[in-house]
Amino acid sequence: MSKPASPPRSxxxxxxxxxxxxxxxxxxxxxxxxANEQEACKLAGTSDLDTALDALSRLVPIVVIKCGAQGAIAxxxxxxxxxxxxxxxxxxxVGAGDSFNAGFLHKSFAExxxxxxLNMAMRPPxxxxxxxxxxxxxxxxxxx
Numbered sequence: 001m002s003k004p005a006s007p008p009r010s011x012x013x014x015x016x017x018x019x020x021x022x023x024x025x026x027x028x029x030x031x032x033x034x035a036n037e038q039e040a041c042k043l044a045g046t047s048d049l050d051t052a053l054d055a056l057s058r059l060v061p062i063v064v065i066k067c068g069a070q071g072a073i074a075x076x077x078x079x080x081x082x083x084x085x086x087x088x089x090x091x092x093x094v095g096a097g098d099s100f101n102a103g104f105l106h107k108s109f110a111e112x113x114x115x116x117x118l119n120m121a122m123r124p125p126x127x128x129x130x131x132x133x134x135x136x137x138x139x140x141x142x143x144x
Contacts, residue, residue, distance in 0.1 A: 024059060032062035034101050040065045049073070053080070064104065064118070066097050074118050083118040 023043060027033060033056060037049055040063075044052035049065065056063045057075040064074040071085040104121035 027056070027059040030060055032064070033060045034064045034066065034097075034104065036066045036097060037068070064121075066100055071122060072100070072118060074114070076114055079114070081115055081118050083115075083122050086122055 027043075035043065035056075040052040040056060041047055041049065044055040046052050046055065049067070053063060053065055053073060053075050057077075062074070062076045064072060066072050067085075069085050072083045074081040074083075100121050104117060107117040107120040
């Protein structure tokens with residue numbers, strides 16, 4: 001009896017790259033991509049972050065790469081951006097990327113400049129959270 005196939009996991013954990021061509025085809029139909037460093041490099045087929053940003057920006061109009069303590073980099077058209085991370089002592093990093101994405105999308109609808117949007121997106125993942133486990137702290141209005 002054969003072992004059942006395990007469900008797909010995130011891009012950085014699929015060493016066989018079975019998804020790579022399908023994902024690149026799909027990316028040509030989306031407006032924006034937000035990935036972490038490992039995901040971006042895996043998608044672009046490189047270990048160099050700048051090369052990954054350039055390669056992905058040829059497929060997607062807006063590319064944002066979350067770089068943990070180094071902040072985030074982005075490219076929209078020919079314009080490159082960097083947002084520094086905020087200095088905090090993390091309680092738990094689970095959900096920090098999702099919090100960044102939520103902040104980025106929220107500000108995308110309200111702010112006039114891309115640079116402001118990227119900088120503001122750094123705030124939710126860096127906000128002091130009294131509880132671990134990602135977005136749980138945001139149930140409290142003062143942390144939103």
